[in-house]
Amino acid sequence: MNQGKDLPQEPGGAEFSRDAGWLKLDEPMYRRTFLKSLGVLGGSSLSLGTGRAEDRAAGAHSVGVLVDTTRCLGCRSCEIACAKANGLPKPEFDAETGYDSRRPTTETQWTAVNRYETDAGKFFVKRQCMHCSQPACVAACPTEAMYKTGEGPVIWRGDKCMGCRYCMVSCPFDIPKFEFGKAVPEIRKCVLCYERLQKGEQPACVQSCPGKALLFGFRNDLLETAKQRIYTDPGKYHHHVYGEYEAGGTGWIYISAVPFEKLGFRTDLGTAAYPEYTKQFLYSVPVVLLLWPAMLLALNKATEKEKD
Amino acid sequence: MASAPAAVKADAGETVALAGKPAQKWLTPFNIISVPVILLGVVLIAIRFTRGLGSVTNLSQDFPWGLWIGFDVNAGVAFAGGAYVLTFMVYIVRVQKYQGLVRATVLNGFLAYAFYACALLLDLGRPWNAVNPIIGNSFGVHSILFLVAWHFLLYMLAELVEFSPAIAEWLGWRRLRKILHGMTLGAVVFGITLSTLHQAGLGALFLMAKGKIHPLWYTEYIPILYFVSSIFAGLSMVIFEGTVSQRVFHNLIDPMDRTSYHRVMHGLARICAGAMFFYLFLQALLFIHEQRWQYMDSPMGLWYLTELIGFVLIPCLFFMHGLKKKSLLSIRIGSVLAMVGIVLNRLNVSIVAYKWYSPERYIPSWMEIEITLAIIFMEIWIFRWIVRRMPVFGKPPQWAVEQDSRERALNFD
Numbered sequence A: 001m002n003q004g005k006d007l008p009q010e011p012g013g014a015e016f017s018r019d020a021g022w023l024k025l026d027e028p029m030y031r032r033t034f035l036k037s038l039g040v041l042g043g044s045s046l047s048l049g050t051g052r053a054e055d056r057a058a059g060a061h062s063v064g065v066l067v068d069t070t071r072c073l074g075c076r077s078c079e080i081a082c083a084k085a086n087g088l089p090k091p092e093f094d095a096e097t098g099y100d101s102r103r104p105t106t107e108t109q110w111t112a113v114n115r116y117e118t119d120a121g122k123f124f125v126k127r128q129c130m131h132c133s134q135p136a137c138v139a140a141c142p143t144e145a146m147y148k149t150g151e152g153p154v155i156w157r158g159d160k161c162m163g164c165r166y167c168m169v170s171c172p173f174d175i176p177k178f179e180f181g182k183a184v185p186e187i188r189k190c191v192l193c194y195e196r197l198q199k200g201e202q203p204a205c206v207q208s209c210p211g212k213a214l215l216f217g218f219r220n221d222l223l224e225t226a227k228q229r230i231y232t233d234p235g236k237y238h239h240h241v242y243g244e245y246e247a248g249g250t251g252w253i254y255i256s257a258v259p260f261e262k263l264g265f266r267t268d269l270g271t272a273a274y275p276e277y278t279k280q281f282l283y284s285v286p287v288v289l290l291l292w293p294a295m296l297l298a299l300n301k302a303t304e305k306e307k308d
Numbered sequence B: 001m002a003s004a005p006a007a008v009k010a011d012a013g014e015t016v017a018l019a020g021k022p023a024q025k026w027l028t029p030f031n032i033i034s035v036p037v038i039l040l041g042v043v044l045i046a047i048r049f050t051r052g053l054g055s056v057t058n059l060s061q062d063f064p065w066g067l068w069i070g071f072d073v074n075a076g077v078a079f080a081g082g083a084y085v086l087t088f089m090v091y092i093v094r095v096q097k098y099q100g101l102v103r104a105t106v107l108n109g110f111l112a113y114a115f116y117a118c119a120l121l122l123d124l125g126r127p128w129n130a131v132n133p134i135i136g137n138s139f140g141v142h143s144i145l146f147l148v149a150w151h152f153l154l155y156m157l158a159e160l161v162e163f164s165p166a167i168a169e170w171l172g173w174r175r176l177r178k179i180l181h182g183m184t185l186g187a188v189v190f191g192i193t194l195s196t197l198h199q200a201g202l203g204a205l206f207l208m209a210k211g212k213i214h215p216l217w218y219t220e221y222i223p224i225l226y227f228v229s230s231i232f233a234g235l236s237m238v239i240f241e242g243t244v245s246q247r248v249f250h251n252l253i254d255p256m257d258r259t260s261y262h263r264v265m266h267g268l269a270r271i272c273a274g275a276m277f278f279y280l281f282l283q284a285l286l287f288i289h290e291q292r293w294q295y296m297d298s299p300m301g302l303w304y305l306t307e308l309i310g311f312v313l314i315p316c317l318f319f320m321h322g323l324k325k326k327s328l329l330s331i332r333i334g335s336v337l338a339m340v341g342i343v344l345n346r347l348n349v350s351i352v353a354y355k356w357y358s359p360e361r362y363i364p365s366w367m368e369i370e371i372t373l374a375i376i377f378m379e380i381w382i383f384r385w386i387v388r389r390m391p392v393f394g395k396p397p398q399w400a401v402e403q404d405s406r407e408r409a410l411n412f413d
Ligand code: SF4
Pocket: A129, A130, A131, A132, A135, A136, A137, A138, A154, A170, A171, A172, A173, A174, A175, A176, A189
C-alpha cells in the first residue's frame, strides 16, 4: 500500500481509511443491500418492469468514487492496476510523449489518464465508465445484458448480450467498447471491479492510487466529502461537483481546480437522466396499442355501405 | 430498399408464361449482374462471421452503427411503409381504386422486412443471443430497441396473414383461403398499429443519442418526423415500383388495372404531397421552436437545407405540378427525388449528423455496400419468383372472388 506521506491530508477529519476498507462505513447495511440485490440478479428474468434501474439506483447505498483531479499525479498506477485486476494487457505508454495526445479508453484498456494544459496549470484526469445512477446503456439494452447492480456498479452479462451496440450509441460518455475484430465479440468497459467489491475489497484503481486522488465509498458520503473539500478551500477548487447532477447523476464524481470543460468533460449533457428522453415514447406505446385498433375498426364500420 | 422490381427492369424482354411454370431465359442482364453479387455477398458474410464485424465493415468505437442500420434498416423500413398506408386506404376506409396495388405492396413490405431482419442479424455481434429478448429470457422492456424488434416481428406476421390468401389461391386451397381471408381485417388493424409504433420507434432509437446528433437533426419529436415521413417514403416507393412493374411484369398485370393506372398514381401522388406538406410544416415549427437559424451558416446548416428543400420541398412541388398538369412523368420524378430525400434523412440522422464534431468519419467499406446489394438482389429474386406464380398483380381466381363477396367487413359495396 502506497501511503503518500506529504500529500494533502483531508481537512475536517472526514477521511476514509483506504486500508481499512470502505466496508467499515456501514457494513451491515452493505451486506443487507448486497444480499437483496443478489436476489434481484437471480430473479431478474421474472421481475420484468419492476427491476428498473432507476428504482434500484434510488437507494442511497450505491457506491462510487470521488476523483479529486487536483491530487492526481499522472502516475498511471490506476491504469496498470486495472489491467492486472481485469486480465487486460498492460497499457502501452511512451514515457516521453505518452501524454502529448489524448488516449481514449478502449476495449483492452478500461481506464485512461490524460493530461490537460490550462491557464491554471497542468491537470491529469482519469476516465472510465461513470457508473451512472440511471444509466443510458442499461435503458438502451434490449436484453438486460447491461445491468445496474443494486450496489451501484454497471456490469455487462455476456450470456444475454446480442451485440447490437445500442448501449454504445446511447452512452453519453462513449464508454462501452466493442470487439470488432472477434468472431465472438464482447462489450467491454469498467465494471467497478464488481467481483472485488463482492469480496469486500476496493476497486483496484482506488487501492493503487498513491496520491489519494481516488476515494471509494457510498455516493452520498462522497458528495459530502467533495463539497466539504470545496467549502474548506474555496480558492483551490472550481465550485462544482461534476457528476452530482450531470446526466441524472453518476457514480463517479469529480472535483477540479478549473471549470470542467477545460478538462475535456462534456458540460452540455444536462441534468436529466438519459432514460428520461425515451420515457415519453415508451408511455405512448400502450396508448397507441389501445386506441389505434379501436379507431381503425370504427372507421372501417363507418365506411361500410348498407346492404339492401 | 424495397425496390424489388427496380432492377428487374432489365429483363423486361423475357417471355413469361402466365400460368404454371414460367418459361424464361436465364442470361438476362439482371441475372448476369445479380448472381455474382449474391455469391460474393455470401462469401463476405462467411468472412464476417469467422473474423468479426471489423473484417468487412468500417465500423469503429466512435461509429458503432453504419450502413446496415442507417440504410438497410432505417431507410428500408420507411420504404416498406407503403403497405400500411395502402391497407389503410383499402381495408379501413375502403377506397377501392387502390386495391389492385395492395398485394404487390404487402408482398414487397413483407420481403423487405424479412431481409432487413437478416441484415440486422448480420449486424449483431452476438446474434445467437438474439433469441433472448424474444423467448423472454431477458426482457429489456424499457429499451426502445426491444420494442422495435418485437413490433418488427409481429408486423411481419401480420403482413404474412395479409398476403396469405394469395398463397392459398395459388395452391388451390379453398377452405384455408376462406379462413385466412377472414383474418385480413384483423391483421390489417394490427399491422397499421404496429407500423405506427415501429416507424416512430426507429426514430425514437436515437433519442438517447442526445448531444451526439447535430441539433438540426436531433429533436425530441424525431419519432413523429420518422412516422410522417414513412407515409410519403412508402408511397413514393409504391409509385416507383408501380412504374417499373408496369414495364417488367406487363404480361401479368390485369388490363383493367392498367387503364385505371393513372387515376391510382394521381391519388397516391396527392397523399404524398399532403404528407410532405405536413412534414415540412412540422420542420418549420421545429425550425422556430428550436431556433435552428443559428446553425444555418455552417456546412451542416447548408446540408440540412439541401435535404429539406432539394429533397422534400422540390419533390412535393413535382407531385403538385404532376397533379395539376396530369403529368405522370412529374409524379415519377417526384417519387424518385422523395426517395433520395428519405435515404439522405435516415443516413443524416444515423451517420452524417452523428458525432458531427468528431474528426473521425465513418464511410462504409465496399464490402458493406456489396452485402447490402446482395441482400436487395436476393429479395428481388424471391419477389420475382412469387409474382410469377401467385395472383399478385392480376385478379384472384373466380372462386376466390365469389368467396369474398360474402365477406362484409372488407366489402366495398
Ligand atoms: S458511463 Fe456509459 S457505460 Fe457507464 S454507466 Fe453511464 S451510460 Fe453506462
